Amino acid sequence: MLNTVLSSALTLLITLPGLTAHAQNQQPKPAPRSFTAVPQMSEAQKANFPPQLMEELAAIKTAALSDDYAYQQIAHLTENIGGRPSGSPQAQAAVDYVAGELRKLGLEVHLEEVKVPHWVRGVETAQLVEYPGHTANATQKIVLTALGGSTATPAEGIVADVVVVNNFEELAALGRDKVAGKIVLFNEVFDKQKSAAGMSFVAYGEAVRYRGAGPKAVAELGAVAALVRSVGDADFRLPHTGYSAPAGIPAGAVTAEDAELIAHLATQGKVRMHLTLTPQKLPDATSYNVIADLKGSVHPEQVVVVSGHLDSWDLGTGAIDDGAGVAVAMEAAELLQKLHLHPKRTLRVIAWMDEESGGAGSQTYNKEHAADFSNHVAAIESDAGAAHPLGFDTKVTAQAGELLRPALNVLQSIGANATRESSYPPGADISGMSDSGVPALGILQDGRTYFHYHHTAADTLDKIVPAELRENAAAMAVMGYALASMENPLPR
Numbered sequence: 001m002l003n004t005v006l007s008s009a010l011t012l013l014i015t016l017p018g019l020t021a022h023a024q025n026q027q028p029k030p031a032p033r034s035f036t037a038v039p040q041m042s043e044a045q046k047a048n049f050p051p052q053l054m055e056e057l058a059a060i061k062t063a064a065l066s067d068d069y070a071y072q073q074i075a076h077l078t079e080n081i082g083g084r085p086s087g088s089p090q091a092q093a094a095v096d097y098v099a100g101e102l103r104k105l106g107l108e109v110h111l112e113e114v115k116v117p118h119w120v121r122g123v124e125t126a127q128l129v130e131y132p133g134h135t136a137n138a139t140q141k142i143v144l145t146a147l148g149g150s151t152a153t154p155a156e157g158i159v160a161d162v163v164v165v166n167n168f169e170e171l172a173a174l175g176r177d178k179v180a181g182k183i184v185l186f187n188e189v190f191d192k193q194k195s196a197a198g199m200s201f202v203a204y205g206e207a208v209r210y211r212g213a214g215p216k217a218v219a220e221l222g223a224v225a226a227l228v229r230s231v232g233d234a235d236f237r238l239p240h241t242g243y244s245a246p247a248g249i250p251a252g253a254v255t256a257e258d259a260e261l262i263a264h265l266a267t268q269g270k271v272r273m274h275l276t277l278t279p280q281k282l283p284d285a286t287s288y289n290v291i292a293d294l295k296g297s298v299h300p301e302q303v304v305v306v307s308g309h310l311d312s313w314d315l316g317t318g319a320i321d322d323g324a325g326v327a328v329a330m331e332a333a334e335l336l337q338k339l340h341l342h343p344k345r346t347l348r349v350i351a352w353m354d355e356e357s358g359g360a361g362s363q364t365y366n367k368e369h370a371a372d373f374s375n376h377v378a379a380i381e382s383d384a385g386a387a388h389p390l391g392f393d394t395k396v397t398a399q400a401g402e403l404l405r406p407a408l409n410v411l412q413s414i415g416a417n418a419t420r421e422s423s424y425p426p427g428a429d430i431s432g433m434s435d436s437g438v439p440a441l442g443i444l445q446d447g448r449t450y451f452h453y454h455h456t457a458a459d460t461l462d463k464i465v466p467a468e469l470r471e472n473a474a475a476m477a478v479m480g481y482a483l484a485s486m487e488n489p490l491p492r
């Protein structure tokens, strides 16, 4: 998830039923409620959530908690298909598979053509060949991986001195004289205490700036290659790949442990590295967003999007990022079909292409459907893993947030009823819609372990706990159906 640095902008206000404190501008604030009074539905809530709809939402939740459809989908996407980087044969296989499964459910499926970058990983090795206390003829292995879009070194690699900086200010202070011709390592530290305290996306937002902008900044000062400390919060000596703005120089991520090693040695004297990265940028490829509609029975022209992104990085098999998001969106449709529930508005499942390497899929959708965004009643994306859901990140008006409370109350028994107001669209692929005024929600998962595995070789099926995936499917399906079947479209 998250090429864009959205997380640092998330506000951290968690609102709970009856203690609502939505702080969105221009909207009237709901009156504070006392905890000594039994909660009542407002007239607007009652009008929008009649008893039959409340029963249907409860039935969806119950069915989700014993349904393994999403798990079967994610198992196929990860184990039978595998990593799905943009432009790869696996990404195409995933498009065909998901489209076929959604057709089997009886949805109207449309493949939306998207031009995507096609970058292929090559050899990636590094050794320290000279350093203080160095034993003659010995080298120290450095564990690293290329960042997406990295250019290549010659096949035999390059050898250069390594300069270590902790932040952009230190880089600027060094200036061109001390950077030109060198390999620059950003040793920015991921704030693990924030992760442990449930603020991992804030920590990610702080650290990922170096991955995103660091290589370009050092290239502008004449560096021959850029390295960043992996943007992750566990110490498994695993490198984390990810998107980086095109810099025209080789760019990689070393593990946290290797960043520490290099930084310590650099305080003692000269450090030289032999670095070999041989990725290839191939011509742009043709790929697709998978768009599947379960047509609305009363207002088919009004659309509620439930979504995740189908592409992944290539190191792992894209289980938590973001096969899980696609799988729970698919299950939302599967549950409605199984229960013979007909949403009033169209429920649109979207498996986005190319979130990780530039967002071509969502950009194409925004272009093709902008004229219809007034009929997009709401959009949900799940792109923060498959751990236990706590509720939703929301970018909706205060009035809309209050109106959704009955649906959230249905999810209270599984703990997925909190809302956290976001000042930024809660999902990279739905950000264009959100910026155009479409109410946007993201499933808010427990993020304490997400960045252990994010963008690494360890993003694999075993990281998904089936019971937690079912809770996510319940959250997606209940909220998706609520938005599609409440009496009036959610106010914006």
Ligand SMILES: [Zn+2]
Binding pocket: 001, 002, 309, 321, 322, 355, 383
């Ligand atoms: Zn993702």
